[in-house]
Amino acid sequence: NAMLLGTSFMAAGVVLLLERERARELVERRVDWWTLSFFIMLFASVGTLKLVGTTTVIAKGLLNLTGGSPITIFLACWWGMLFGGTLLGNMTIIGSTANIVAIGMLERRGLGAISMKEWILPGAIVSLSTGILATLLLWWRLF
Numbered sequence: 001n002a003m004l005l006g007t008s009f010m011a012a013g014v015v016l017l018l019e020r021e022r023a024r025e026l027v028e029r030r031v032d033w034w035t036l037s038f039f040i041m042l043f044a045s046v047g048t049l050k051l052v053g054t055t056t057v058i059a060k061g062l063l064n065l066t067g068g069s070p071i072t073i074f075l076a077c078w079w080g081m082l083f084g085g086t087l088l089g090n091m092t093i094i095g096s097t098a099n100i101v102a103i104g105m106l107e108r109r110g111l112g113a114i115s116m117k118e119w120i121l122p123g124a125i126v127s128l129s130t131g132i133l134a135t136l137l138l139w140w141r142l143f
Contacts, residue, residue: 035104083131091127093119
């Protein structure tokens with residue numbers, strides 16, 4: 001993961017060197033520090049869970065729960081978790097990186113705020129339609 005961090009810091013350094021006159025303004029006003037801090041804490045938490053072996057225990061438990069059946073693995077373990085964590089994540093404001101960034105930009109520009117209540121219906125429409133389509137396409141491809 002050092003390469004991932006190093007590449008990001010190197011790219012940021014190049015941008016700041018190229019934009020010397022505006023570097024301070026870029027760092028102070030253009031970086032969404034709240035969103036960045038949220039993701040730092042999120043990825044640190046996930047990394048900690050992986051390091052101490054919690055994710056391995058959960059994965060083994062899910063495999064034992066499904067009994068190795070292709071249908072149950074499809075529905076409950078691999079694809080169900082993948083679709084639930086990605087496609088269905090759009091149902092909530094914090095379920096997707098793009099959602100968090102978009103809401104942050106909206107609020108930062110002073111254009112208002114969107115509550116969870118306002119988000120849930122359009123989010124559910126997008127999440128459920130993409131989830132159903134992805135499931136049907138996967139079902140067609142696998143069977």
